[in-house]
Amino acid sequence: xxxxxxxxxxxxxxxxxxxxxxxxxxxxxxxxxxxxxxxxxxxxxxxxxxxxxxxxxxxxxxxxxxxxxxxxxxxxxxxxxxxxxxxxxxxxxxxxxxxxxxxxxxxxxxxxxxxxxxxxxxxxxxxxxxxxxxxxxxxxxxxxxxxxxxxxxxxxxxxxxxxxxxxxxxxxxxxxxxxxxxxxxxxxxxxxxxxxxxxxxxxxxxxxxxxxxxxxxxxxxxxxxxxxxxxxxxxxxxxxxxxxxxxxxxxxxxxxxxxxxxxxxxxxxxxxxxx
Amino acid sequence: xxxxxxxxxxxxxxxxxxxxxxxxxxxxxxxxxxxxxxxxxxxxxxxxxxxxxxxxxxxxxxxxxxxxxxxxx
Ligand SMILES: Cc1ncc(C[n+]2csc(CCOP(=O)(O)OP(=O)(O)O)c2C)c(N)n1
Ligand code: SF4
Ligand code: SF4
Ligand code: SF4
Numbered sequence: 001x002x003x004x005x006x007x008x009x010x011x012x013x014x015x016x017x018x019x020x021x022x023x024x025x026x027x028x029x030x031x032x033x034x035x036x037x038x039x040x041x042x043x044x045x046x047x048x049x050x051x052x053x054x055x056x057x058x059x060x061x062x063x064x065x066x067x068x069x070x071x072x073x074x075x076x077x078x079x080x081x082x083x084x085x086x087x088x089x090x091x092x093x094x095x096x097x098x099x100x101x102x103x104x105x106x107x108x109x110x111x112x113x114x115x116x117x118x119x120x121x122x123x124x125x126x127x128x129x130x131x132x133x134x135x136x137x138x139x140x141x142x143x144x145x146x147x148x149x150x151x152x153x154x155x156x157x158x159x160x161x162x163x164x165x166x167x168x169x170x171x172x173x174x175x176x177x178x179x180x181x182x183x184x185x186x187x188x189x190x191x192x193x194x195x196x197x198x199x200x201x202x203x204x205x206x207x208x209x210x211x212x213x214x215x216x217x218x219x220x221x222x223x224x225x226x227x228x229x230x231x232x233x234x235x236x237x238x239x240x241x242x243x244x245x246x247x248x249x250x251x252x253x254x255x256x257x258x259x260x261x262x263x264x265x266x267x268x269x270x271x272x273x274x275x
Numbered sequence: 276x277x278x279x280x281x282x283x284x285x286x287x288x289x290x291x292x293x294x295x296x297x298x299x300x301x302x303x304x305x306x307x308x309x310x311x312x313x314x315x316x317x318x319x320x321x322x323x324x325x326x327x328x329x330x331x332x333x334x335x336x337x338x339x340x341x342x343x344x345x346x347x348x
Contacts, residue, residue: 002286002288002290003288003291003335003338004286004329004335004338004339004340005340007335007338011335016291016334016335017290017291017293017334017336018334020333021293022293022294022295023293023295023296023297023333024333025333026333027332027333027334027335028297028331028332028333031333031335176331177331179330179331180330205295216295216296217295217296217297217333218295218296218297218299218300218301221297221300221301221331222300
């Protein structure tokens with residue numbers, strides 16, 4: 001196949017090119033996941049990638065690991081089962097903003113609350129891409145969508161705050177433009193023994209971009225370039241954060257991990273039976 | 276005199292390219308152009324192997340290889 005070595009190593013190249021529209025940010029973000037896995041040198045057979053339904057959830061179909069494409073909003077439920085059955089696996093979940101925070105919002109908060117060792121990556125394009133551009137829980141107020149032709153009246157979730165508030169022990173945000181930061185956050189998320197939540201701001205030129213006159217894919221990348229600022233910068237100079245999108249590592253606070261706590265209970269039962 | 280870029284080559288897979296223009300927009304040396312909805316390496320001599328195109332291409336359709344010419348297609 002005519003492609004780079006890293007593509008050959010980690011992709012099901014016979015399934016490429018992928019289904020996404022020209023310039024879709026999901027492809028760029030998927031590559032950051034691959035580079036993070038490569039950087040950490042994880043054994044491909046020890047990695048499981050699970051998704052729900054949506055454009056973003058098509059990613060695992062192209063990635064050459066153990067992969068599972070499940071039902072809308074339920075990726076974390078399947079991933080929890082996988083992790084409980086074999087805690088040695090590195091379990092990665094890839095979801096869309098609708099997938100993770102609308103239909104799957106309850107799974108998200110409870111997986112975070114349990115601090116189960118799953119690295120959850122949301123490709124947030126602020127819209128339902130796959131079904132034609134309906135607004136999602138992360139569509140900004142007053143933005144347009146097929147279901148908000150006069151502007152969205154909802155207030156969007158801050159997914160990182162939601163995950164952190166629910167109990168995630170590693171939380172960060174980057175964008176498709178900030179691909180090196182995204183890779184770094186995924187590496188750290190994979191190294192965290194607990195629930196890691198990484199939001200990757202993606203771009204959907206086809207629906208969100210067109211409905212909101214954001215220009216082409218290059219313009220949308222440039223928007224991220226010009227309008228994001230790292231938390232570290234804002235901590236030193238708070239005025240630099242005004243009207244900007246915050247990116248960076250937001251939280252890293254280890255707590256007991258769910259499958260380890262569960263093993264303690266299993267061991268107690270075994271002791272009981274021995275007596 | 277040898278240059279660290281001496282045996283680097285910029286390659287592409289046109290079948291995978293969707294002509295989105297992200298690589299063209301971010302290339303600092305204007306090496307790339309879009310023609311008939313595909314990225315074309317129009318001025319390979321200008322390439323400084325910065326990797327911006329490879330980093331940002333959503334379709335893995337352009338990349339740098341250190342392996343010399345034998346990979347070229
Ligand atoms: C139970 C169920 N409800 C609704 C749908 C329809 N549906 C498919 S994808 C999707 C939302 C996709 O948006 P998002 O999760 O943000 O991902 P994106 O496509 O934008 O990457 C919906 C509502 C479905 N497949 N299953
Ligand atoms: S509809 Fe949007 S999210 Fe879906 S593939 Fe196209 S650009 Fe990407
Ligand atoms: S970024 Fe990739 S898909 Fe887009 S025009 Fe360049 S090579 Fe083609
Ligand atoms: S490696 Fe850099 S200079 Fe060369 S084509 Fe890509 S973006 Fe342009």
